[in-house]
Amino acid sequence: MVALVGYTNAGKSTLFNRLTRAAVLAEDMLFATLDPTLRSVKLPHGSTIILSDTVGFISDLPPMLVSAFRATLEEVLEADLVLHVRDIAHEDSEAQSVDVEAILTGLGVDLADRSRLVEVWNKIDLLDPDRAEAAANSAARRLGGTRPVLISAWTGQGADALVGELESRLAEGRPSYVVTLPPADGSGLNWLYEHAEVLHREADDEGRVGLVVRIAAERAEQLRNRFAADQLRVAAACETRQR
Ligand SMILES: Nc1nc2c(ncn2[C@@H]2O[C@H](COP(=O)(O)OP(=O)(O)OP(=O)(O)O)[C@@H](O)[C@H]2O)c(=O)[nH]1
Ligand SMILES: [Mg+2]
Structure with a gap:
């Protein structure tokens, strides 16, 4: 409101x-x-x-x-x-x-x-x-x-x-998530850019991509359905701030 x-x-x-x-x-x-x-x-x-x-x-x-x-x-x-x-x-x-x-x-x-x-x-x-x-x-x-x-x-x-x-x-105060994508998961990446606000993104040496994203409360369920449990965790406050 x-x-x-x-x-x-x-x-x-x-x-x-x-x-x-x-x-x-x-x-x-x-x-x-x-x-x-x-x-x-x-x-x-x-x-x-x-x-x-x-x-x-x-x-x-x-x-x-x-x-x-x-x-x-x-x-x-x-x-x-x-x-x-x-x-x-x-x-x-x-x-x-x-x-x-x-x-x-x-x-x-x-x-x-x-x-x-x-x-x-x-x-x-x-x-x-x-x-x-x-x-x-x-x-x-x-x-x-x-x-x-x-x-x-x-x-x-x-x-x-x-x-x-x-x-x-x-x-502010809404949880952010850390999502880890395997190399070349372009569709996962697209999904995140379309449905969430990407706060931070980095790739490691093997090409895995880690992202910190914030998503509307109404869409948190979709996020959990879209990615496997081991790809997803709630971000710590310091990770959300690092943008
Ligand atoms: N030039 C200009 N005029 C504006 C702007 N915003 C509103 N107005 C004009 O200001 C007058 C009042 O606008 P409203 O939106 O009715 O103001 P309000 O705050 O809702 O007024 P109340 O409901 O009476 O409290 C209208 O004539 C609008 O066209 C603006 O950004 N620029
Ligand atoms: Mg009015």
């Missing part, structure tokens, strides 16, 4: 559409999204995620609306990843971000746990070249796990990088 959250008008529904190619209302109006909307999306490495579009946050929400608003955001608490979509071209972008983070904290999302949070800096197509460069630099200065992804949900620029980031974030 991957939830898109953010200030109203940040571009959540536009991004949701780009990622799902679904026709969800994306309009320049307050609360264009009245209900959280769910769509399942298959990522290139084979895992299926559920994307959840949510209602946009606004400052000074009338108290009467707060509880209704919270109810629509319950999914956020259960999400494996929370994408905080920001309109980086908006003059109040920083203040909006502070508001959103305060609301997330109020909902019980632990912002210190950056492993669940991805900041998405949207609308980079609206930045002039100087501001675009400044944004890219300030993103690059952030530490690895907190580095924002710059995109334009409108033009699609950066969308592939975002999908890549989602895949690697979701893959």
